[in-house]
Amino acid sequence: MSDIPNRRPETGAFFGRDRSWHPPALTPGYKTSILRSPQRALLSLDGTISETTGPVFGHSIIGEMDNDLIHNFAKAGESAIGERIIVHGRVLDERGRPQAGVLVEFWQANAGGRYRHKKESYLAAIDPNFGGCGRAITDGEGCYAFRTVRPGAYPWPNGVNDWRPAHIHFSIFGHGFAQRLITQMYFEGDPMIWKCPIVGSIADKAAVEQLIAPPDWGNTIPMDARAYKFDIVLRGRRSTMFENKLEGN
Amino acid sequence: MVQELRYLKETPSQTAGPYVHIGMTPNFCDIGGVYEADLGNAMVNDRTLGQRITVTGRIFDGAGALVRDAVIEIWQADSAGYYNSPSEMRGAADPNFTGWGRCPTRAEDGVYSFETVKPGNVPFKDGRPMAPHISFWIVARGINIGLQTRMYFPEETEANNADPLLARIEHRERVATLIAAKEGPVYSFDIYLQGPKETVFLDI
Numbered sequence: 001m002s003d004i005p006n007r008r009p010e011t012g013a014f015f016g017r018d019r020s021w022h023p024p025a026l027t028p029g030y031k032t033s034i035l036r037s038p039q040r041a042l043l044s045l046d047g048t049i050s051e052t053t054g055p056v057f058g059h060s061i062i063g064e065m066d067n068d069l070i071h072n073f074a075k076a077g078e079s080a081i082g083e084r085i086i087v088h089g090r091v092l093d094e095r096g097r098p099q100a101g102v103l104v105e106f107w108q109a110n111a112g113g114r115y116r117h118k119k120e121s122y123l124a125a126i127d128p129n130f131g132g133c134g135r136a137i138t139d140g141e142g143c144y145a146f147r148t149v150r151p152g153a154y155p156w157p158n159g160v161n162d163w164r165p166a167h168i169h170f171s172i173f174g175h176g177f178a179q180r181l182i183t184q185m186y187f188e189g190d191p192m193i194w195k196c197p198i199v200g201s202i203a204d205k206a207a208v209e210q211l212i213a214p215p216d217w218g219n220t221i222p223m224d225a226r227a228y229k230f231d232i233v234l235r236g237r238r239s240t241m242f243e244n245k246l247e248g249n
Numbered sequence: 250m251v252q253e254l255r256y257l258k259e260t261p262s263q264t265a266g267p268y269v270h271i272g273m274t275p276n277f278c279d280i281g282g283v284y285e286a287d288l289g290n291a292m293v294n295d296r297t298l299g300q301r302i303t304v305t306g307r308i309f310d311g312a313g314a315l316v317r318d319a320v321i322e323i324w325q326a327d328s329a330g331y332y333n334s335p336s337e338m339r340g341a342a343d344p345n346f347t348g349w350g351r352c353p354t355r356a357e358d359g360v361y362s363f364e365t366v367k368p369g370n371v372p373f374k375d376g377r378p379m380a381p382h383i384s385f386w387i388v389a390r391g392i393n394i395g396l397q398t399r400m401y402f403p404e405e406t407e408a409n410n411a412d413p414l415l416a417r418i419e420h421r422e423r424v425a426t427l428i429a430a431k432e433g434p435v436y437s438f439d440i441y442l443q444g445p446k447e448t449v450f451l452d453i
Contacts, residue, residue: 009334009335009336009338010336011336011338013374015256016452017259017452018258018259019394019452021258021259021261022259022261022262022393022394023261023262023263023393023394024393025392025393025394027393030264030391030393032390032391033264033391033392033393034311034391035310035311035312035314035391035442035443036310036311036316036389036390036391036392036442036443037311037391037392037393037442037443038396038442038443038447038448038450039311039443039444039447040423040447040449040450042450042451042452043414043417043418043449043450043451043452043453044451044452044453045414045417045451045452045453046374046453047453048371048373048374048379048414048453049332049337049371049372050324050325050326050332050371050379050382050384050399051384051453052336053324053332053334053336053337054324054334054336054349055324055333055334055347055348055349056334056335057288061288063283063284063285065283066283066284072283073280073282073283092257093257094256094257094258094259095256095257096255096257105272105273106272107268107269107271107272107273107275115268115271116271116278116280117267117268117270117271117278118278118279119267119268119318119356120268131271131275131280131282131283132271132272132280133271133272133275133280133283133284134272134283135272135284169263169265169266169268169269169272171265171272171273172260175334175335175336176334176336177324177384177386178397178453180322180386180395181259181260181262181395182262182263182264182265182269182388182395183260183261183262183263184263184264184266198263198264199263201263201264201393202261202263206258207258207261208261210258210260210261211260211261211263232260233257233258233259233260234259234260235259236256236257
């Protein structure tokens with residue numbers, strides 16, 4: 001499945017997750033978490049080969065338009081309505097090593113905050129030229145990029161008057177199944193970030209700030225699209241020089 | 250002054266939300282024409298080696314209600330016990346088996362289902378064999394960080410009794426939450442997020 005060139009695969013176990021940095025399972029301000037959070041402690045185990053390995057996808061799965069949400073659902077000659085932006089960044093691990101050849105998937109509402117999903121009933125209109133999904137595979141330096149429109153804020157039935165800040169959902173693969181991560185990217189300066197119970201599920205302000213993308217004026221294309229930079233950090237893994245030798249194989 | 254340990258912090262997790270299908274299984278939620286097929290919906294083909302099985306089940310919340318908006322990913326070894334991953338250094342996996350699948354729970358009845366093969370043994374870190382198992386990762390609205398667990402096979406009594414992970418479960422009656430029910434080639438594995446039947450989840 002892999003087409004990462006000239007790279008010795010890493011096989012070490014992953015650093016333990018800092019679960020005080022991540023949101024805990026139970027965050028009552030986000031109501032749905034109340035009945036969907038385990039009450040028993042997680043069973044901890046240093047990673048085995050079942051977690052240090054993981055699927056890797058070849059570039060053959062990526063279509064030409066997969067990282068252009070302005071056009072990948074639009075009728076020929078048309079495009080999605082909204083503020084044109086480029087979102088780009090690097091996928092690194094906790095040791096700062098670029099994660100090359102990893103799949104990044106993203107999805108979002110349209111410029112008015114409306115998702116293209118049958119369960120969604122928000123009054124804001126569907127954009128006939130916007131689907132809302134995209135994907136990319138990082139290059140040798142761990143870089144990814146996509147074009148889209150900036151999503152709108154959107155109301156949700158949690159508190160009486162709760163609105164999600166503008167956000168883009170990200171799903172990231174690393175090279176091991178234990179690195180699997182889903183998160184959300186927010187936009188610098190959005191006042192709703194600090195009112196949102198989903199953002200508020202994260203206790204540490206510095207951890208929240210890790211999810212906020214700054215505008216990247218250097219990569220803004222004049223008369224075309226502004227840019228935002230969003231780097232993603234996956235779990236790092238130990239070197240294998242003193243790992244137990246596998247026997248019996 | 251001592252040297253600095255320069256580690257970055259892992260990007261914090263956030264819920265996948267109710268519309269996770271838009272990004273992960275767009276064809277499933279009627280966004281056609283962007284991707285040819287949803288990723289992870291075919292793990293096997295005509296030439297895949299091993300014993301064909303179906304793995305199916307549902308997810309329940311703490312009130313016993315079906316979780317109808319989850320997405321499950323599974324990761325497993327091939328029938329000979331090799332992972333289809335660049336990090337697999339022990340040997341070559343079956344090229345006709347991806348080892349990885351992705352499936353949403355259906356809105357109507359909350360059911361997920363994978364067509365796959367029964368995995369072979371893979372070794373624990375000290376070389377002891379682990380019992381055949383499938384790794385699960387579950388995301389959904391209301392789940393702030395993906396839940397990891399494993400499914401084991403009920404006919405593997407001896408291997409399960411010797412499995413290093415199952416042996417770590419202090420409250421022995423909870424071992425049963427990780428063992429599927431078998432009916433012919435179909436394994437049923439229901440997941441309970443919370444409550445008396447709560448599935449054992451892993452920090453791994």
